[in-house]
Amino acid sequence: MMRLTYANGKDEYELLGQLRDRGEAVDKKVSEAVAGIIGDVRARGDEALREYTARFDGYCPEDLEVSRDEINDALSSADPEYVQALLSAQENITEFHTRQKRQSFVDMKANGVILGQRVRGLHRVGLYVPGGTAAYPSSVLMNAIPAKIAGVGEIVMVTPPGRDGKPNPDILLAAAICGVDRVFLVGGAQAVAALAFGTGTVPRVDKIVGPGNIYVATAKKLLYGTVDIDMIAGPSEILVMADRSANPRYLAADLLSQAEHDPLASAILLTTDEGIAKETIAELGRQKAALSREAIIDQSLSGYGAVIVCRSCSEMVELANLIAPEHLEVVCENPMEYVGKLDNAGSIFLGQYAPEPLGDYFAGPNHVLPTSGTARFFSPLSVDSFVKRSSFIYYTREALEEAREDIVRIANSEGLSAHANSITVRFDEQAL
Numbered sequence: 001m002m003r004l005t006y007a008n009g010k011d012e013y014e015l016l017g018q019l020r021d022r023g024e025a026v027d028k029k030v031s032e033a034v035a036g037i038i039g040d041v042r043a044r045g046d047e048a049l050r051e052y053t054a055r056f057d058g059y060c061p062e063d064l065e066v067s068r069d070e071i072n073d074a075l076s077s078a079d080p081e082y083v084q085a086l087l088s089a090q091e092n093i094t095e096f097h098t099r100q101k102r103q104s105f106v107d108m109k110a111n112g113v114i115l116g117q118r119v120r121g122l123h124r125v126g127l128y129v130p131g132g133t134a135a136y137p138s139s140v141l142m143n144a145i146p147a148k149i150a151g152v153g154e155i156v157m158v159t160p161p162g163r164d165g166k167p168n169p170d171i172l173l174a175a176a177i178c179g180v181d182r183v184f185l186v187g188g189a190q191a192v193a194a195l196a197f198g199t200g201t202v203p204r205v206d207k208i209v210g211p212g213n214i215y216v217a218t219a220k221k222l223l224y225g226t227v228d229i230d231m232i233a234g235p236s237e238i239l240v241m242a243d244r245s246a247n248p249r250y251l252a253a254d255l256l257s258q259a260e261h262d263p264l265a266s267a268i269l270l271t272t273d274e275g276i277a278k279e280t281i282a283e284l285g286r287q288k289a290a291l292s293r294e295a296i297i298d299q300s301l302s303g304y305g306a307v308i309v310c311r312s313c314s315e316m317v318e319l320a321n322l323i324a325p326e327h328l329e330v331v332c333e334n335p336m337e338y339v340g341k342l343d344n345a346g347s348i349f350l351g352q353y354a355p356e357p358l359g360d361y362f363a364g365p366n367h368v369l370p371t372s373g374t375a376r377f378f379s380p381l382s383v384d385s386f387v388k389r390s391s392f393i394y395y396t397r398e399a400l401e402e403a404r405e406d407i408v409r410i411a412n413s414e415g416l417s418a419h420a421n422s423i424t425v426r427f428d429e430q431a432l
Contacts, residue, residue: 001298002255002267002281002305007315012308016323019266019304020373034189034218041193046200052190053161061165064201066172066183074172082170086177089362090141096364097146100383112396119389121151124203126195126227127180128210128220131160131168131187136211138361140174142368142381143209143230148179150386155180156205158195160187188212192219196227209368209381230381234372235264235304238356239325239345241316242280244273245333247352251276252283254329254355255305256297263299268323269307270316277307317341324375327356346375401427 005011040048046064054060075083106116127143130136140157147155157180159171167185175183184202186194191202192212198204208220209230220229238258242251255267271277288297310316317338320328324344332338335350342348346369347359360367370378395403404423411419 002284002301002307005308007308007310015306030214030218034215037189038193041190042197049190049194049199053186056188057160058163059161059165061161061185064184071172071176074169075176078173092364093141093145097149097383101149111399113399114394116392117389119387122206122386124154124205125152126205126208127157128212129157129159129171130212135168135171137170137174139211140178142366144178144180146383147386150383152386157183158186158191161185189215189219196223236261237266237325238327239323240269240329242271242331246276246331248276248279248283250352251280252287256288257357259297259300260293263296265300266304270310270319272310274309277309324373326369326371344376346370346380
């Protein structure tokens with residue numbers, strides 16, 4: 001069960017060090033296996049893709065691509081109330097991400113110089129969506145909506161087939177709602193490789209986004225550079241900061257909501273109140289007994305869960321910035337006063353009525369977030385994740401002549417005489 005630690009300047013840091021190392025528990029054989037799959041798909045294309053699909057998913061459909069009619073049918077045959085729930089979430093996600101959109105600009109200077117930046121969506125993006133018990137329609141919304149807003153030309157989704165050879169209906173429904181262009185029934189590292197290189201059936205993409213198991217995550221990591229990726233995701237994590245005003249029932253429920261994801265998921269509570277700490281631990285034991293993924297929760301909490309009693313609110317802030325969690329809940333009396341102090345977090349949830357699942361499904365901000373402490377330098381998935389920028393420069397002869405000596409001086413200082421000559425030749429007939 002959850003361990004209880006008292007902050008003393010030593011014990012809490014030893015505990016956090018153990019938690020940071022959890023990502024290294026992955027077997028190195030995974031990388032070797034994934035590298036073999038990638039090489040095979042690159043060499044043999046569809047033939048290898050079909051073989052791996054049959055081997056790992058138990059069935060390979062005759063036609064790997066889902067027809068447009070089948071995608072549309074998913075929308076018309078779904079439970080209307082569930083459709084409305086997804087549409088409401090879509091509206092919130094769209095409204096939030098529309099505010100992120102950047103515009104191209106042109107800067108016209110008095111001397112005739114024109115500078116600018118052109119912003120445009122990527123040509124084609126691949127969206128990986130897990131199937132089976134780990135099927136998350138919400139991830140389709142969170143990945144596809146900002147891509148659409150960014151102006152991506154084509155969104156290609158891959159998702160493994162079920163044992164019956166059919167796609168998960170909820171995944172297909174989300175794809176229909178978000179306007180995903182093409183859907184292929186392939187999964188695993190082989191699907192990532194197919195998107196990266198292209199096969200006779202699956203088109204090559206510019207970027208791959210979306211969650212997956214360790215094989216999918218490893219494939220994305222190994223193929224980064226051949227294709228862009230959203231991020232290298234580690235196990236899920238939640239950090240909760242709570243003072244004496246917090247409700248232990250709510251705290252326990254929120255910690256459990258993240259622990260059920262994965263045995264490697266991390267759930268940590270920081271609190272300034274020893275009573276809150278002990279009551280929350282008791283609540284964890286009571287609530288988890290009624291949950292469907294109790295076995296996974298037990299592994300997560302016993303391996304990577306902790307309650308740390310801090311000596312002050314400032315110490316909680318210091319530890320939160322050090323941990324740089326994926327999800328950070330601030331369940332304190334005046335939560336807004338902490339926003340300017342918390343520098344390292346993927347997404348921050350403020351107050352007792354902003355639990356982490358609100359962000360997972362509905363509020364609007366993206367739920368694809370940096371993990372494993374990378375919130376120190378990475379940001380959530382956004383519209384910016386799906387665009388590319390090009391700058392452009394126009395100079396008149398007069399403007400270039402005015403800058404000539406400075407450019408030549410810098411070029412010569414770097415020992416790049418051809419650079420200097422490229423400037424000089426435009427003004428000096430004696431130049432090379």
